[in-house]
Amino acid sequence: MVALDGGGRAEIVPGWVLDCTGRAGVLARRYRLMEAGAPTLAVVRRYRKEGGWSNVDPAHALVESFDRGWAWSVPTSNEERHVAVMVDPRLQALMEGAADLSSAFEAEIANTALMSSITRPAVPTGEAWAVTASMYTSSEFAPGRALLVGDAASFADPMSSYGVKKALASGWLAAVAVHTAIRTPELAGVATEFFGRREREMYRSLREGLAVQVAGTQAGGADADEQEAETATRPTGSGTRSRTASAPDAFWEKRARWLTDRPEDDGDPNAPDGPDTETLRDDPEVRAAFHALRLGSGRLRIGARSTTERPLVIGNRIRMAPALVTPRFPGGVRYFRDVDLLRVVRLAPGCRNPGVLFETYSEWAAREDRPPVDLANFIGVVALMIADGVLVPGGGGT
Numbered sequence: 001m002v003a004l005d006g007g008g009r010a011e012i013v014p015g016w017v018l019d020c021t022g023r024a025g026v027l028a029r030r031y032r033l034m035e036a037g038a039p040t041l042a043v044v045r046r047y048r049k050e051g052g053w054s055n056v057d058p059a060h061a062l063v064e065s066f067d068r069g070w071a072w073s074v075p076t077s078n079e080e081r082h083v084a085v086m087v088d089p090r091l092q093a094l095m096e097g098a099a100d101l102s103s104a105f106e107a108e109i110a111n112t113a114l115m116s117s118i119t120r121p122a123v124p125t126g127e128a129w130a131v132t133a134s135m136y137t138s139s140e141f142a143p144g145r146a147l148l149v150g151d152a153a154s155f156a157d158p159m160s161s162y163g164v165k166k167a168l169a170s171g172w173l174a175a176v177a178v179h180t181a182i183r184t185p186e187l188a189g190v191a192t193e194f195f196g197r198r199e200r201e202m203y204r205s206l207r208e209g210l211a212v213q214v215a216g217t218q219a220g221g222a223d224a225d226e227q228e229a230e231t232a233t234r235p236t237g238s239g240t241r242s243r244t245a246s247a248p249d250a251f252w253e254k255r256a257r258w259l260t261d262r263p264e265d266d267g268d269p270n271a272p273d274g275p276d277t278e279t280l281r282d283d284p285e286v287r288a289a290f291h292a293l294r295l296g297s298g299r300l301r302i303g304a305r306s307t308t309e310r311p312l313v314i315g316n317r318i319r320m321a322p323a324l325v326t327p328r329f330p331g332g333v334r335y336f337r338d339v340d341l342l343r344v345v346r347l348a349p350g351c352r353n354p355g356v357l358f359e360t361y362s363e364w365a366a367r368e369d370r371p372p373v374d375l376a377n378f379i380g381v382v383a384l385m386i387a388d389g390v391l392v393p394g395g396g397g398t
Contacts, residue, residue, distance in 0.1 A: 016178045017146040019153075020171070028138060028152040035135040037258035040157065042133040043105045044084040047122035052078045055117055063159070064114045069251050070159060071108075071115045080125070083115055086133060086158070088251050102128040133158060135207075141199040142177075142192035149174045153199050156206040166202060173198055173313070180318040187311075191318045194311045210259060283387065290383035292393070293354050300348040300357070300382070303392040307342070308332040326388040336384065337377040338370070344381060348391055354382055 019027040052058050062073040069087040076082060085108040105128040109115050137154040141147065150167040177195040181188035310323040310332045323332030324341045334341060344361060351357035358378050365373060385391040 015145065016181065018149050018174050018178070019146060020149045022151040023155060025148075025152045027146055028148040031138040031140045031143060031148065033137050033139055035137070035258075038135060038157070038255050039089055040086050040133040040135070041089045041130055042084050042086050042158075043101065043108065043128055043130045044082055045102065045105055045119075045128040046076075046080060046082055046125045047119055048080045048125050049122040050079060053081075053118060053122075056114075062114060062118075064112050065252075066111045066113075067251065068108065068111055071112050072158070073115060073118055081118060081122075083109070083119060085109060085112075085115075088254065100127070101130060104128075137200075137203050141196035147174045147177060147192065147195055148199070154203040156203065157210050159210060162206055162209075166206065169202065170199060176313055176316055176318060179316055183317060187318060187320075190311050190320070194318050207259065285387040286380075286383050289386040290380060293379050293383055293386070298394065299352050300354065300386075300391045300393060302345060302349060303389045305345060305390055310334065324385075324390065326385070326390055328384075328388055336381050337374070339373055339378055339381045340370070341381065341385065344378075344385065345390060348382075354379065357382070 017027065019025065021028070025032060056062060056073075058075055058078045060075070064071045069085055071083065071085045073081050073083045085105060087108060102124070106119075109119055135155055135157050138148055141153050150170045151163070153170060156162065156166070173195055177191040180191040306325045307322040308325050308331070309320045311318050312321040312323070312334055314321060321334065322342060323334040324345065325332050339361075343364065344357070347360050347364070348357055351360050358373075358375060361378065362373055365371070382391060386393065
C-alpha cells in the first residue's frame with residue numbers, strides 16, 4: 001500500500017485492511033457480484049420551495065410506488081428536498097423522446113401523485129443526474145487479511161431502508177473481528193469467517209425483506225385510485241405509497257419474480273437475529289407447544305440436551321462459546337430474538353411455571369445489562385425448545 005508522507009510517497013504494509021470505500025469498492029470491486037436480475041437506475045433532482053411544503057412534514061422522508069418504478073424524497077432543509085425516481089433501465093428507454101435527463105425525470109414524476117404534488121409548486125435547483133442503484137453482493141467478504149465493510153461488501157435495494165443500520169452493523173463487526181485477530185491470533189481465521197458469514201446472512205435477510213415489500217406493493221395496486229387521491233393531499237411520513245393503474249406493473253412483476261425465484265435457503269441459525277422466525281412460526285410442532293404454553297403449564301424439566309462450541313461476539317471480541325444443539329439446529333444455536341437459549345435451559349428447572357421462568361430470565365437479563373425480552377418472543381423460544389425435546393412439560397409445580 002502506498003501513502004503520502006510529508007509530500008513524498010511511502011510504502012506501508014498494514015496488518016489488516018478494511019475496505020470502507022462504499023460503492024466505489026477500491027478493493028472490493030474485484031469480488032463484486034452484481035444482481036443482474038434487477039438493475040436499477042436512480043435519477044435525482046433537487047427542488048426548492050419558499051416557505052416549505054404544506055402537504056408534507058418537513059422532517060419526513062417520503063416513498064411512493066407507481067407502475068413504472070418507485071420514487072423517494074428526502075429533505076435537506078425546510079425549503080429544499082431531493083426527489084428521485086428508481087426505474088429499471090431494461091423496461092424503458094429513459095431518454096427516449098426526452099430532450100435531456102431532466103426532461104426524462106419530469107416525465108417519470110408525472111406518473112406519481114405525491115411526488116408530483118411536491119415538484120409542481122417548487123423550483124428545480126440544477127439539472128437532474130443519474131447513478132446506478134443496482135443491488136450487489138460479494139464472492140468473498142474477508143479475502144486474506146482484508147474485510148469488505150458496509151456498501152463495499154454488498155448493497156441492498158434502497159427500498160429496504162436499512163442502509164444506515166447495515167453500514168453501522170458491518171463496521172462494528174469488522175472492528176470486533178480485527179480486534180479479535182490482533183489480540184488472539186489463533187482465532188484470526190475464526191473471526192474472519194464469522195464476519196463473512198454475518199455479512200452474507202445480512203444481505204440474504206435484507207433481500208428476503210425486500211421480497212415481502214415488493215409483494216405488498218404489487219398487492220396494493222387494487223385500490224390505487226382511492227389511495228392516490230388521498231396521498232397527494234395529506235401530511236405523510238416515510239413509507240407512503242400510491243399506485244397508478246394505467247399500465248401493467250412490469251417493474252414490480254419482474255422484481256417479484258426475480259426475488260422469489262431463488263433456491264431455498266434456511267439461512268444461518270446464528271445470524272444476528274437468530275433462526276428464521278417465519279419458518280418456526282409455521283412449524284406445527286412449535287405452534288402446538290406455543291398454544292399449550294399459553295393455556296398454562298407447570299414446571300419444565302430438561303430433556304435431551306447437548307452443546308457444541310461456536311464463535312460468538314462476547315464483549316468486544318469473538319470467542320468460542322457453547323451453543324445449544326437441537327434437531328432443527330444440529331450445528332448449534334445460542335440466541336433467538338435476543339434470548340439466550342442456554343440460560344433459559346439452566347433456569348427452567350428452578351421455576352414453577354413458564355411465567356416465573358420469564359420473570360426470572362428478565363431479572364437476570366437486567367442484571368447482566370442484556371436487551372429486554374418481549375414475552376411473546378420468550379414464549380416462542382420456550383415452545384421451540386419443547387418442540388425439539390430440550391425442555392419437557394410436566395416437571396411438577398403449579
